[in-house]
Amino acid sequence: MDTISREQFLGLANVKSDRCITIYMPTHRSGFEVNEKQDRLLYKNILKNVEKQVLDSGGDKADIQQLLKPSYELLDDKEFWYKLDYGLALFITADSFLVKKLPISIKEEVYVNNTFYLTPIFPLLNNDIHFYVLAISKNATAFYRGTAFSIEELSIEGLPRGMDDVIHFEEKSGQRLFRAGGSPATGIGSAHGHDAGLADEEEYVAAYLKEVDQTLWKEKLGNEKAPLLLAGVAYMAAKYRQISRYGNIVPEYLAGNYERVDTHIIFEKSRNMMIPFLQKPVRSALANYYNNLGGGTSCDDFSKVITASFFGQVENLFVKERSHAWGKFDKDRNQVTLHTEKEYGDECLVNQAIIHTIQNGGNIYVLSEEEMPDAKLLVASLRY
Incomplete structure (x- = not known):
């Protein structure tokens, strides 16, 4: 997926030329349409229609072929056609060629004028309206930033990847001992600053979740107000909500284990739950x-x-x-x-x-x- 910044949008809006060509077309992320190259075929037919439209308006054939040369060259980029999103936009002049993969479904449309047609891509500028997702289990932690159109996993320095990053267990002489971060096992230790001598599994989980919360607060959420959506089993979500200092955790949560769930699935589920906020x-x-x-x-x-x-x-x-x-x-x-x-x-x-x-x-x-x-x-x- 490609992003479109407000500055890039305004840059396109300011373009004036004898011939500005705007092309929008629907595409597919996977499935029959990708395997059978149907998106590529549709694109090729659109280019032929553009060529005819410009010719009918009095354009010179040699000039048109030169104008559309980068567009036709894109047909030979096999990797490009196997890695599409829901839509495609092209902005073409004699001096410029810009292609954008769009995360929104879009209808086929061709616009030839002295300016570009930008209305269909405007919704993509609303990426400043965002939310966060914390997918958490005993074995994994992932933190995401989402908008109405996309989601990305953020790299947070020091964020535990799971409970074992904070707490380690050993059995010695029949005694259960605690140690921190790979240090030698002792009866007393600290996990990233937390108290030792934790009594049971519930306290170990609490220490792990507190470490996650403290790290997120320090590295990202301390100055944030965007809603935070939790994803995990009921116990982990409830415990994190109880421990966390963040003041805008969404009342609902995404139930289940998200350790091996594709990011696209997390995006679809989180976006559906966050629709009231986004609207x-x-x-x-x-x-x-x-x-x-x-x-x-x-x-x-x-x-x-x-x-x-x-x-x-x-x-x-x-x-x-x-x-x-x-x-x-x-x-x-x-x-x-x-x-x-x-x-x-x-x-x-x-x-x-x-x-x-x-x-x-x-x-x-x-x-x-x-x-x-x-x-x-x-x-x-x-x-x-």
Whole structure:
């Protein structure tokens, strides 16, 4: 999976050229479609369609072939086609070629204009809304940072990999002894600063969990407020919750043993459980929009929203997913011209509204038709 930073998004938004080609297509991580090279075949057909579209608009064949040369060369990269995600995006000009593997499902779409079409990838910019996952058992510990679109295991210095990293057991002369970190067995010891002489299994587990908590607090969570989701058997999750000093542990937990579970499975399960948290910003923004309808700062007039976005007035922009509105905006005259079909020189005004809102520090929320206020293409909460 590739990430898209706000800076990279704005860089793409600022590109203007005689011919900017944007390609989106669905892909597959595994299965029949990968084995039978169906994604590669779809991509090849899309390139042929792009070539025809540019030719039909008056382009020179030799120039087009040169423009698409890096795109065709990608067909020969076998490793690339066996390591895809859920979607693919390409941004092509005569001077640049950028490919992004997307962690979101996306529909096939080709856009040829003097700017790139960026609306489908905007949701990927919301990676600052994150949560943590601690998968813990007696034999293993793993710590993750997750977002709505991805999860990654973090390397935390000093984090115990399991209980044996903290506590070791020996039997000697019929006596159960404690030792720390591979030191010679004694009746008294310390485990990374913890008291010795632990009485039973429960106390050993408690010492291990306390060491995990102290390490995470020191190395990562001490200045954090993001929610922490626990993954493990009921006893370990309950005990860690009791011991931990972190103040934002999610009440629910992922039940089970996650010692040998693929990261993708952990991502799917944790994301599903964290949906209410991930949706908090949009719910709050929508509530504010509805509260200010009728004379307030909320606006549902398409032309007024477009105008406001160009002049930096939009605080929150709500956009119906996969929507287009073809036309032009004359900034000097504050005039929006809309066409039912794309005409020569038109731009997608929805795309332009998103770009200008981001450039001016506003927030974007891409919603389904059912979630959109009055099923409109776009509405906004204005700053003034």
